[in-house]
Amino acid sequence: MRKLIYGMNVTLDGYIAAAGDDIGWSGPSEELFGWWLDQERASGLTLYGRKLWETMSVYWPTADQQPDANPLEIEFARNWRDSPKVVFSSTLDGDLGWNTRLVAGDAVAEIARLKDEDGAPMTIGGATLAAAAMQAGLIDEYVLATHPVLVGGGTPFFTAMDSWVNLDLMETRTFPGGVVMTRYEVRR
Template structure:
């Protein structure tokens, strides 16, 4: 069975995006934080995306290694991003997607549970709306929050309303340059 990890940059008041899907609050990450996110991506055998996050990431990361001045970490991230198998969950996108990506328009919880039951490397899930469905279904094994020193007052929350409590164990804390604080938690089963 695969492990499912949900991790994103988040504001101190718990949002992955401010009102209007604005993510400018996070600014460019420090080299150390970017390398940490790259390491997480390299460890993943499958990435699950919601439509909004896919539409935000794919135009940039599909060609980021061709941009002048790209750092070695950005080159590695872009190449890994294209090569890693991905599933995009959307009922509005149509057609085929590039860069080792499959589109799924059915029940996301059933498909995530099916993928999780397979053998293989850990999976990551991105996009707060998609992750909320997996969270409510009890499918997430680990939560990773890179908390930035900003309050935005509203937007897209990292955590969703749940039907029952989820007890967690703290497995890591770390502070990155610029004051970003990483916390990692495993779900207690």
């Protein structure tokens, strides 16, 4: 059975994007960017909601070809293109490219099916998709890279839950700029 990991950059007040989908506060240090790259390399499959997919697919397919791309960005772009991805959307259609499969049906059922397979851990991104997986109890691990900024509103990392979810702290790490990564495992 695969593990499902939900991890993102988040503000101290709990948002993955400020109002207007502004993520300008989230520019990672080289060390944090390298850490995220390592997480992506360890993932066997990445699950995206439509909105995050559209953000990622605008930049990362050709990011390694930009004249100012640094070695970590080049490696992230190559890994992103080559890694298997599933995008959940009822509005997108056709071939999305870059080793990506589109699912228009029941996201929770498909995520549960993918978790039942053998393989490396899966990561999930996108607030709406992650919220559905949280509500269904499918997430096994939460990773927050908390940036020292308060934005006052926007897209929250966590959704409202119907019941408590007890977590065990697995790891903490501090990065330049005062970013603190915390990794929690769901207590089953």
